[in-house]
Amino acid sequence: MKKRLLTLLLIATSLGINSQTIFGKWHSKNDKTGKIDSVIEIYEKEGKAFAKIIEVKDPKRQNAVCNLCEGKNKGKKILGLNILTGLEKDYEEWSGGTILDPRNGKVYKCYIELINPNKLKVRGYIGISLFGVTAYWQKAS
Secondary structure (H helix, E strand, C coil): CHHHHHHHHHHHHHHHHHCCCEEEEEEEEEECCCCEEEEEEEECCEEEEEEEEEEECCHCCCCECCCCCHHHCCCCCCCEEEEEEEEECCCEEEEEEEEEEECEEEEEEEEEEEEEEEECCCECCCCCCCCCEEEEEEEEE
């Protein structure tokens, strides 16, 4: 009986820990309208976090390109665009990478932090994190 109870407790704990991850699909809202405008998928590659836009909600923007982007992203379709690169886990947050805002084409330093299993804090900034903007992404179902 004790073995079963201990096994159930270990399974429940591991499920709780595994459900609290930054990896997966997240809804990004338009700051001006407050409406969900895209779905972002955060994935892990070689121990670092990356993300790309996997869905654009506005049917009129399905073929939109990042005209304001520079370098290799200039003129690329927003759908499928990699916007988050090279974040490494640092205690409770992921930092040390960059985020691209396809609305203005700018690249910012960034960090992300899981607030709860369904809410992700995304902070983009220039220089130090004091000079930046915070967005909150909601877990997509």
